[in-house]
Amino acid sequence: QKRRRAATARRQHLKSAMLQLAATEIEKEAAAKEVEKQNYLAEHCPPLSLPGSMQELQELCKKLHAKIETVDEERYDTEVKLQKTNKELEDLSQKLFDLRGKFKRPPLRRVRMSADAMLRALLGSKHKVCMDLRANLKQVKKEDTEKEKDLRDVGDWRKNIEEKSGMEGRKKMFEAGE
Numbered sequence: 001q002k003r004r005r006a007a008t009a010r011r012q013h014l015k016s017a018m019l020q021l022a023a024t025e026i027e028k029e030a031a032a033k034e035v036e037k038q039n040y041l042a043e044h045c046p047p048l049s050l051p052g053s054m055q056e057l058q059e060l061c062k063k064l065h066a067k068i069e070t071v072d073e074e075r076y077d078t079e080v081k082l083q084k085t086n087k088e089l090e091d092l093s094q095k096l097f098d099l100r101g102k103f104k105r106p107p108l109r110r111v112r113m114s115a116d117a118m119l120r121a122l123l124g125s126k127h128k129v130c131m132d133l134r135a136n137l138k139q140v141k142k143e144d145t146e147k148e149k150d151l152r153d154v155g156d157w158r159k160n161i162e163e164k165s166g167m168e169g170r171k172k173m174f175e176a177g178e
Helices: 002-044 054-100 115-123 142-154 157-164 166-177
Strands: none
Touching: none
């Protein structure tokens, strides 16, 4: 147990020493960044001296405006370069992913969607396609069904068989035959 206590105490001491070193390094880096920033500003941004006459002020404004334009152009160029490199990075990572061949298909969920909604999703909102499946069906009129019903009632062969079945039906047939 003494060894364990000594090992843990040593470990804690080393850990605290490392944290102190890291804290001093962070402070040094922050100070170095501040000095670098001050040097850059002193180099690229000289102190502003306002002239007394109107002509000199206009010239100063023109110079400042020209500097602003060049800085904006540089910023735009760097943004475009950054976007291009990001796109290339994405393309290369996709190619690398495809070359590995370990693509797992994501689990698909069932989605209830009408035919109209599916066509709208596939073709976009520009195309207005209506899939009315009932539009092509034949319409049946009520008059036709009533006529067919009357014909069925007249020519229904089941009625004749029911009338002739049993003793009463035979008696009718016998009487009809006389």
